[in-house]
Amino acid sequence: MSRRWIAHLDMDAFYASVELLRYPQLTGQPVVIGGGRRHQPEPQPDGSLSFSTLRHYAGRGVVTTATYAARAFGVHSAMGLMKAAALAPDAVLLPTDFDEYRRYSRLFKAAVVEIAPVMEDRGIDEIYLDLTEVPGAQDAVDGDPLGGIRALGQRLKDAVHHATGLSCSVGITPNKLLSKLCSDLDKPDGLTLLELSGIPERIWPLPAKRINGIGPKASARLEALGVHTIGELAAAEPEWLVQHFGANYGLWLHEAAHGRDDRPVVTYREPKSLSRETTFERDLHPRQDRDALGAIFTRLCEQVASDLERKGFEGRSIGVKLRYDDFKIVTRVVTLPAHTQDAATIRQWAGRCLKTVPLDQRLRLIGVKVEGLRRPGSEPVAAQEPAAAWRLGESLPLF
Incomplete structure (x- = not known):
């Protein structure tokens, strides 16, 4: 009988590692990802680049991720950038580039499914793989009863590196729970293989x-x-x-x-919603900063529409999310006459949602969500005309 082998593959400091491919001169340095567009490296007359550092950061952004050199100072994801600046003032600060991270995500996943086709996608930088029936997984090699599965884990790592230039860490155990634990044990660039008999030694401490x-x-x-x-x-x-x-x-x-988990590797799970949101560097007032907020709001709607088209969905409900300067969160959702993936239609109905929320205090965050997803069908998309004509891409009033 075949032994069950499940792998959890986790990319190492994924966003930061992608940025180091772009800026190899930063390799080995503390680098933090999470800045805005104003933190783009600036070309110098001699052809070099000038990088922003945390020392000069002011705002309320958060760390998206950091290199291992930055983590050595105590910097970690979801930490406020101001706090990170106190810990590592000379760390380089780079803006996030989610389009590039998604591109590398598609590359590494395409590489591993060529070897192990039963894959569960858990996000932009991690996956589960069922290796049980992959050729070679059950083989002994040179007297090592686990030699085949060990070699298979290395093949996965090599495939990721060949496709992306990036490293990953892999945990291989009889189930998903243990594999996720093990993929983190020997980071970065780790390969951890664990049988149930190894739980007391490796897991219980x-x-x-x-x-x-x-x-x-x-x-x-x-x-x-x-x-x-x-x-x-x-x-x-x-x-x-x-x-x-x-x-x-x-x-x-x-x-x-006790390391017991019989969940299967689920090869596909339809998303229930898609969303985009942004936290502002400073609080913005709905009226005093109306033009800036309008442009940001429109861009979020465009991004959600692009996500829908790229993933092959259309949605029936449009929602907005606001976080005020006192951290209170308000959400609103409206159901459309028909499914859509059209940016202008999403912007119009999201704007209508905004008309139902209080807009008398400053905002820290704004978001747009599309729910009720389905694959495009024969039902026509109803394009309602807004009260005032406008064109997508203009800086629009929010209300």
Whole structure:
């Protein structure tokens, strides 16, 4: 009987690594990704580039990712850039370029499915692969019973590097839960192979919060109950876990701590929505900054429309999201007469959503979402005329 082998492949510092391909002179330096367009490197008369640094950053942006050299200073994703500047003031700051990151994402995924076609896409920089039936996975090599699966893992890594010039880390175990844990054990450029017998040595010493599915609240509660490691969680009685966390989650914690997970690799999952949002460098007022907000809002609608077309969907519901300067979040959704992927139609109905929200205080963030997705069919797209004529691309009033 074939042994089940599931791989989790995670790209190493993905966005930052893509930027280092573009700017190889920054290799080995602390680099932070998360700046805006004003942080583009500037060409100098001698042909070199001048890079922005965190030392001169002012604003409320957040770190998208950072190189391992920057992480050594304590910088990590989702950290405020101002805090990152205090930790690593001389780190180079680069703007995000999601179009380029998506291009490299498609490249590495296309490379690995040539070897292992059963792939579950988990995002721009990570995937699961079922290697069980891939030729060679069950073979012994030179007396090593795991030689075949080990060689297959290296083939995957080599394929990614050949297609993109980037490195990845791969965890290979009997299930998805363990493989995700293992892909992070030997980063960067790691290959970790684990059988169930290796759980006590490699997995149980890890913090309990490392298990995918134990969030900050559950982690804090476990800490308060004296459970710090996965091993301590595994030693806890199931009845005790159920008492403190409820039947479903308590039993899942017990199973996860013992490395039990029978979820299949799902080759395709239809998205339920597509969205784009942006956080401003400074708070913008809906009236005083109306032109700037209008241009940003229109660009978000264009980006969502482009995403719909590229992924082959159209949507029926349009929503907007606002975060005010007091961090209060407001959302609104409207259902269209027909499905659409047209940018002008999305902009029109998103604008109507805005008319139903309070616009009397400054904004930190604005977003646009399209829901109710389907593949384009025969139903015609209803193009409603807005009250005032306008052309896509103009700086439009929001209201």
